[in-house]
Amino acid sequence: MPPAITADRLSKTFKVKVRDPGLKGALRALLKPRYRDVHAVRDVTFAIEPGEIVGFLGPNGAGKTTTLKMLAGLLYPTSGRVAVAGFAPWGGGPAFKRRIALVLGNRQQLVWDLPPEETFQLNRAIYDIAEPDYRERLAELVALLDLGDLLQKPVRQLSLGERMKCELAAALLHRPPILFLDEPTLGLDVTAQEAIRRFLTQYRERYGATVLLTSHYMQDVTALASRVLIINRGRLLYDGALAALVARISRTKRIELVLADGVTREVLAGFGDVKEFRFPNAVLEVPREDAATTSARLLAALPVADLSIEDPPIEDVIRAAFAGGIELDEP
């Protein structure tokens, strides 16, 4: 089967008017506008197989949303090629749009003053869903998302989490095989985030949908996706398994210890960087290649009840990587 999504040297450049502050700046911008190129996405290439769920990671302004919008056919690429479900998204027309769902965490399609079901009915008309199919799918989505009696309340009375669940339902009534989700858990509390993650997992298992998901909550990605794309300043820096990423970019290992009596922080500091110390538990960080020897020395020198060697938490690795300007080979 051909890939569900391919991007080939995809780029998007925005022309942005430059404006100096103040009245004088405004006047100058009016008379003699100057433009600056913002390279939101540069030469991004990847392919996603049908049924894959891929996390799209990157700091704010990295170009995630812009890429997603090009894949969904909203934005016209400056250069490069995209294919989604065998269509060129721009100009793919209704036949293409029926195959995708686009959920943007900061845009809303539900009509504010009316219950969500009214918007669902509109989508039923737009996607031409037969009445029995509609009933069946709605019942299923209500069960999976635990919507209960939300459908009859005006949208303005729903909480943020409830609203996002209804947004997802509205976007999935036509049961698209390809999902583009941009920050679907934005601003939600932990329980709501978990509910949405659970739902996405179940939805994908049932329908084999291909999912591309951006989020800046690392848990979303670690819980859902085994593969990640990392983008920074418009460039794709990494494409591959999450676990392999950690091995590649983290130069350290964590040694987690349970200590017996009489060990102080100062003593431990002789062996490595003490990350946590709450007796009897302690965490040391050491260079990757020294992990084994340091462990042996610890066991020999100190009263250790338990010891394990771990990779640092993915969140920390990625955050550190972004902060330090990631050094990764081109994927």
Next chain:
Amino acid sequence: MGQWEDEFILDCGLRIADWRWRVEVQGNVRGSKRSLTIRNPQSAIRILAALWRLNLAEELQYRANFVASVLGTFFWIGTALLTLAVFFSHATRLGGWDYWEVVVLLGVFNALTGVIEAVLRPGIGRLAGEVRNGGLDLVLAKPVDAQAFVSFRRLDIWRLSDVVLGLTLAGYALHRLGHTPSLAQLAAFALALASAAVVVYALWVALMSLAFWFVSVENLSVLFDAVYEGARYPVSAYPEALRFLFVYLIPIAWTTTIPASALTGRLRPEIGLAAALVAGTALALSRLVWRAALKRYTGASG
């Protein structure tokens, strides 16, 4: 006047309908996005029905809007008539039109205003803001013709009262003129009025599409109002240069002057066909502008 012309117009009408139908069908076969009409009329009607039902559900909460709308219209018509009366106390003709002829035109103007306020301003009139804040994103993700969807998504039903009042005013003025239009004149009027609505629509599309180029322009509908203001009086009342502009470049002559002239018999009924041709051209051009504009859509960040 009479038999022959009626048949001629009818025949042309049928032929145009037939031709349109063929364009639609061909567009369908090729699956091309380029056909001008919405390809599947059935689905378009279904979507419109759903949209307007939604709208009505919202609107019904505000029944006071109806009263406000009707009162507003009466007030507007009153002021307009008064202005005319003041003018005609000094002159007997305005651009060669006498008082009641101009009132017919005023009626047409008001009927079109109703269409604008009921459908266009609340629909495509919001486009500029949505280009700015990215509100268009979710429309573009849907399997609909974005132009049609954006244009006809709303129906502020109360404002349709303007259409009724406007046509009533035109009818009354016609009566005062002592003119009973022939069938051909009525048909030409109907065609010219429908064309006028299309021309007005095309003007909105073209103006609103500017939002894609000049993202920071807040209120493009003001631009439309300024232009449309010119349609309040017969084009013959304007100096030569403006007249040329209104007939050929910014075709607002076709919005009120032509339908009113067709009704009063000032112009021969064939003008209805010319109006239809102008409307078709305007629509096609607006479509081209829209398509060019959409390519420039950048949305808002985030």
